Amino acid sequence: GIQVEQSPPDLILQEGANSTLRCNFSDSVNNLQWFHQNPWGQLINLFYIPSGTKQNGRLSATTVATERYSLLYISSSQTTDSGVYFCAVLLAQGSARQLTFGSGTQLTVLP
Amino acid sequence: KAGVTQTPRYLIKTRGQQVTLSCSPISGHRSVSWYQQTPGQGLQFLFEYFSETQRNKGNFPGRFSGRQFSNSRSEMNVSTLELGDSALYLCASSWTSPGNEQFFGPGTRLTVL
Numbered sequence: 001g002i003q004v005e006q007s008p009p010d011l012i013l014q015e016g017a018n019s020t021l022r023c024n025f026s027d028s029v030n031n032l033q034w035f036h037q038n039p040w041g042q043l044i045n046l047f048y049i050p051s052g053t054k055q056n057g058r059l060s061a062t063t064v065a066t067e068r069y070s071l072l073y074i075s076s077s078q079t080t081d082s083g084v085y086f087c088a089v090l091l092a093q094g095s096a097r098q099l100t101f102g103s104g105t106q107l108t109v110l111p
Numbered sequence: 112k113a114g115v116t117q118t119p120r121y122l123i124k125t126r127g128q129q130v131t132l133s134c135s136p137i138s139g140h141r142s143v144s145w146y147q148q149t150p151g152q153g154l155q156f157l158f159e160y161f162s163e164t165q166r167n168k169g170n171f172p173g174r175f176s177g178r179q180f181s182n183s184r185s186e187m188n189v190s191t192l193e194l195g196d197s198a199l200y201l202c203a204s205s206w207t208s209p210g211n212e213q214f215f216g217p218g219t220r221l222t223v224l
Contacts (some may be wrong), residue, residue: 030210031209031210031211031213033212033213035215040199040217040218041148041217041218041220042215042216042217042218043201043203043215044149045212045214045215048212075210079223086154090152090209090210097159097166097167097201097208097209097210098144098146098156098159098169098209099146099156099209099213100156101146101153101154103153104153
């Protein structure tokens with residue numbers, strides 16, 4: 001099946017710093033989403049971005065589908081940005097119609 | 112528009128029992144998927160339903176089953192619970208296909224003693 005690798009696995013920042021999270025995937029996809037898992041476990045949608053670039057406030061994301069990677073940028077980080085960030089993809093072909101998740105990036109923002 | 116809701120939020124069961132979890136999708140969404148999250152295995156796909164039909168199933172034993180009702184609400188059932196079934200169970204809804212943007216509920220945290 002498709003492989004999804006996220007890096008780095010852990011990231012510790014001071015408040016106000018910028019960061020880049022990366023997601024590599026091994027096959028063509030027609031769905032790529034970024035999520036933030038809050039402390040209670042809910043996955044919060046950040047971006048639906050199978051290709052291209054999107055921005056939402058301090059967050060932006062870019063997916064280069066031809067090179068099979070996506071980047072999530074967090075600028076001017078805040079303590080509330082702490083948590084686990086997941087990338088999830090869905091294969092463009094085949095019968096497997098489910099999101100495959102990476103193992104996540106644990107982000108800690110220190111005050 | 113209300114988000115995806117899941118009930119109950121927390122459950123404690125003992126080995127051998129069975130459990131039923133419920134998921135109500137966003138209004139108008141017809142595809143419902145279920146995922147299991149554990150510290151060791153991460154997020155894994157269980158199954159997906161559309162128009163009361165299971166369209167796709169992950170690699171889980173037959174003790175895990177589900178169904179979808181005509182109003183798109185879905186339930187999943189786990190029979191003969193094992194300690195390893197302790198997990199966060201997440202439900203996601205999308206318009207017609209997992210290829211559309213998926214939205215997750217708050218999850219049901221199941222503890223098996």
